[in-house]
Amino acid sequence: MTSSIAQHINCEPQMEGRIFNMQRYSLNDGTGIRTVVFLKGCPLACPWCANPESRSHKVEYVIREAKCIHCDICPKTVEDCPSGAYERIGTDMTVDEVMKELKKDAVFYFTSNGGVTISGGEVLAQAPFAIELLKRLKAIGIRTAIETTGFGSRTQLLKMAALCDEVLYDFKIMDAAKAKEIIGIDLELVLRNFKAVVSSGVKVIPRIPLIPGYTMTISNLEKILAFLKPFELKELHxxxxHQFGASKYETLKMEYKLTNTKVPSVSEVEAYKKYCESEGYNVVVGG
Structure with a gap:
């Protein structure tokens, strides 16, 4: 038996991750031009989530009504749908397969000081896969970032942080009881994990979603800034x-509670921006 055949027989199957999107040429979610890998699965239930297809770890199938031509006999298979209306959400890919796609945009990463951001869902929900992917990216010199709520294993989070140039860390509702009731998060765990990540020495960028009726209150913002103050961070997003994800809820047959919620005006956002700047932050709107 040749060594190459022996290696093939004895090799273990590659780790797979479940991905629902790869967004190329992103100018948000980290420095420079980036590709964002969106992992499927999130333990939270944020009513404002713009990617509700990210919540379930399971593969889902939907019909895009705008594309549907209402066949007499719907094949209910992605391959056979004549209009592309029947769509699978969630694809299992090995690290090699993901790397092959990410390398296609390497020239943009290196010329813009950009890189790859792993997002979700919640990246901690697929931590082993994310860690392996980050290792492979760093091995070939591609800058890396993760976006996280910090709701998960501190050990896994610190392993990821050690492989990142940036960690984008979301702050939502700062009342522990409301955070648990509304989005299902353990606020104390999130705050302890944040302290651990900052202490690791990686660049951490706090991010605050401005959601009317939930996070967009002066009281909530004051609590976030008071918590952040001792860390002396320079940048905040x-x-x-927005309502860009609203139509997804109907497609997924999920309830959307923010249909009548108004998008914050430019002047409202500017007021929050100036308030944060008065506390010494370089504020980026939009991330």
Whole structure:
């Protein structure tokens, strides 16, 4: 038996991750031009989530009504749908397969000081896969970042942080009881994990979604800034609420509670921006 055949027989199957999107040429979610890898699965239930397809770890199938031509006999298979209306959400890919796609945009990463951001869902929900992917990216000199709520294993989070140039860390509702009731998060765990990540020495950028009726109150913002003050971080991102993901809820047959919620005005966002700047932050709107 040749060594190459022996290696093939004895090799273990590659780790797979479940991905629902790869967004190329992103100018948000980290420095420079980036590709964002969106992992499927999130333990939270944020009513304002713009990617509800990210919540379930399971593969889902939907019909895009705008594309549907209402066949007499719907094949209900992605391959056979004549209009592309029947769509699979969630693809299992090995690290090699993901790397092959990410390398296609390497020239943009290196010329813009950009890189790859792993997002979700919640990246901690697929931590082993994310860690392996980050290792492979760093091995070939591609800058890396993760976006996280910090709700998960501190050990896994610190392993990821050690492989990142940036960690984008979301702050949502700063009342522990409301955070648990509304989005299902353990606020104390999130805050302890944040302290651990900052202490690791990696660049951490706090991000605050501005959601009317939930996070967009002066009281909530004051609590976030008071918590952040001892860490003396320089950069902070504000993410204004939008309605871009609203139609996804109907497609997924999920309830959307923010249909009548108004998008913050430019002047409202500017007021929050100036308030944060008065506390010494370089504020980026939009992330």
């Amino acid at each position: 504000l993410l204004p609420f």
